[in-house]
Amino acid sequence: xxxxxxxxxxxxxxxxxxxxxxxxxxxxxxxxxxxxxxxxxxxxxxxxxxxxxxxxxxxxxxxxxxxxxxxxxxxxxxxxxxxxxxxxxxxxxxxxxxxxxxxxxxxxxxxxxxxxxxxxxxxxxxxxxxxxxxxxxxxxxxxxxxxxxxxxxxxxxxxxxxxxxxxxxxxxxxxxxxxxxxxxxxxxxxxxxxxxxxxxxxxxxxxxxxxxxxxxxxxxxxxxxxxxxxxxxxxxxxxxxxxxxxxxxxxxxxxxxxxxxxxxxxxxxxxxxxxxxxxxxxxxxxxxxxxxxxxxxxxxxxxxxxx
Amino acid sequence: xxxxxxxxxxxxxxxxxxxxxxxxxxxxxxxxxxxxxxxxxxxxxxxxxx
Numbered sequence: 001x002x003x004x005x006x007x008x009x010x011x012x013x014x015x016x017x018x019x020x021x022x023x024x025x026x027x028x029x030x031x032x033x034x035x036x037x038x039x040x041x042x043x044x045x046x047x048x049x050x051x052x053x054x055x056x057x058x059x060x061x062x063x064x065x066x067x068x069x070x071x072x073x074x075x076x077x078x079x080x081x082x083x084x085x086x087x088x089x090x091x092x093x094x095x096x097x098x099x100x101x102x103x104x105x106x107x108x109x110x111x112x113x114x115x116x117x118x119x120x121x122x123x124x125x126x127x128x129x130x131x132x133x134x135x136x137x138x139x140x141x142x143x144x145x146x147x148x149x150x151x152x153x154x155x156x157x158x159x160x161x162x163x164x165x166x167x168x169x170x171x172x173x174x175x176x177x178x179x180x181x182x183x184x185x186x187x188x189x190x191x192x193x194x195x196x197x198x199x200x201x202x203x204x205x206x207x208x209x210x211x212x213x214x215x216x217x218x219x220x221x222x223x224x225x226x227x228x229x230x231x232x233x234x235x236x237x238x239x240x241x242x243x244x245x246x247x248x249x250x251x252x253x254x255x256x257x258x259x260x261x262x263x264x265x266x267x268x269x270x271x272x273x274x275x276x277x278x279x280x281x282x283x284x285x286x287x288x289x290x291x292x293x294x295x296x297x298x299x300x301x302x303x304x305x306x307x
Numbered sequence: 308x309x310x311x312x313x314x315x316x317x318x319x320x321x322x323x324x325x326x327x328x329x330x331x332x333x334x335x336x337x338x339x340x341x342x343x344x345x346x347x348x349x350x351x352x353x354x355x356x357x
Contacts (some may be wrong), residue, residue, distance in 0.1 A: 051349035054339050063346035064353045071346035075353060079345035080338050091333025097326035101319055170353045177353035185354050192354065200355035238318045259342065293314075 017259075020283050024110055027117065030115035031059070034069075036180070041066035045188030056095045058103070059112030060228050063172070064181035066188060074151060074228055075170050075177075082155035082165025104242060108222060108229050110275035114176040115222060121214040122261075123290030130217045131263055139224045140274070146173065147227035171199070175210050175221060178203040218261040222276060233273030241294050243282070244272040250289035259284035266290065 035057045037232075038048040048069055057070040073092055080089035099107060108115050146169065154168030154236055170177055182203060185192045213220045222229050236242060245267055256266035261279040264272045268279045270290060282290050333339060351357060 012338070046349065047349055053346035054343045056342070057337040060355050062349040062350075064348075068346075071342050075336055075350065076342040076346065080341050083341050085341070086336070086338060089333060089338055090336065091328040091338035094326045094329030094331075097322055097329065098356065101322035101326060138329075167350070167352050170350060171355075171357070177350070178355055181350070185349065189349075192349070195351075195356045197356070199357050203355040235322070238315055238321055238322060293312075306318075 015282065016283050020279055022285065024278065025116065027110050028113070028116035028119070030060070031111045035059075035061050035113070036065050036067035036069070038067045038069055042184075042188070042287065045185055045190075045192070051176050056099075058099045058107045060114045060174070060176040060226065061112075062170075062177040062181040064177065066181075068180075072176075074174070075167060078151060078155045078165070078167035078170060078218070081152070082167060084163050087156060092186075096231055097235075100232050100239065102240050103232075104236040104239030104277065105229060105232045105270075105273075105275060106239070106241050106277040107232055109279070111289055112228075114178065115276070116217065117179065117211070117219060118214040118219045119199065119210055122218050124215050126216050128216070133217065133220075136223075142224050143227055143230040146225055147230055159298075169227065172202075173206070173225065174300050175203075175207040177278070178207040219276065223274075229276065230273070233275075236273055236275060236277075237271040241292065242275075243275075243277075244291050244293050245270040246289045246291070249287050251287055255284045255286060256281035256290055 032166065040046070041048055045066060047066060050069075052069040053063065053071050055070050056073040056076055057068075058073075060074065061070070061072055062068065063071045063075055073096055077089050077092040080086050103111075150169040150173060154183060155165035158166040158168060162165065178200075182200060186196060186200070187193075209300055210221055217223075250267060252267065254267065257264065260266055260275075261280065262274055262276065264275055264281075266272075266275075270276075270281075279292070282292060
């Protein structure tokens with residue numbers, strides 16, 4: 001049962017937030033371990049090649065990670081539309097729709113391994129934490145450029161001499177690939193280590209910058225660059241797991257917006273495409289006006305007695 | 308459950324149905340095999356070799 005954070009003392013409120021965050025981080029960690037649990041890969045510097053690779057994992061988790069048991073949906077999408085046979089992938093869009101219709105961006109908040117990395121880095125105490133970067137509104141639109149340019153158009157039109165499309169997002173930008181596949185394979189696999197060059201340096205530099213920024217700013221990659229989060233964001237409003245705001249119970253105190261690390265106007269847009277479903281707003285609401293709905297048990301969040 | 312909720316659930320069900328059909332089409336076209344083939348090998352682009 002969710003406890004209303006602001007209905008008790010400040011210490012009780014802090015305890016509620018901590019418990020929820022702990023539960024979320026444990027879930028994220030469990031999914032990260034589960035989807036990268038191929039032990040022989042971690043020992044030998046190879047990759048798993050079993051039937052699991054027919055299927056996509058929900059989050060941004062590179063299929064070249066030595067432990068990866070499934071395929072990355074974005075990498076797989078680029079591989080299909082970059083092949084000579086197909087210009088569109090029903091299979092991957094079907095996967096993304098299935099996952100999106102079930103959970104929306106709960107994937108980002110509770111499952112994605114790269115989200116977990118950013119969350120943990122943001123827990124490091126820093127002199128000044130930022131709520132947003134200057135030009136936040138415009139920076140968030142970069143996700144559209146990444147999705148359209150790198151994920152969709154480049155694999156279709158930037159072809160190599162044998163007619164295969166470039167997986168431009170994986171090649172130039174994906175920090176999850178560098179962190180979960182590039183760095184471990186560079187350590188574990190001598191052939192990979194010998195082939196490293198300027199591209200690896202670029203990806204590593206970009207990753208380090210992003211990780212450094214994540215200490216000061218909550219989830220910079222998810223905010224500004226992640227095309228997968230952008231896709232799942234479309235489903236937030238219609239997913240089985242979604243939020244609802246009951247105006248008749250709301251005091252308009254905006255505790256939800258103050259608690260939101262992405263500064264979303266939660267009262268107005270409880271299912272904003274930008275919401276990663278960390279759930280802090282649900283915990284912060286003193287009157288239970290914000291609720292998580294799921295089928296079968298409509299109002300999951302229950303009111304805590306204040307007396 | 309209100310009318311609005313019912314409509315939203317209808318859209319959700321429709322999304323599931325569309326997703327299932329797309330998955331089926333994708334599998335019959337052989338896209339799953341491309342995904343499998345790509346995912347089984349070390350992706351040089353992903354790790355930053357090129």
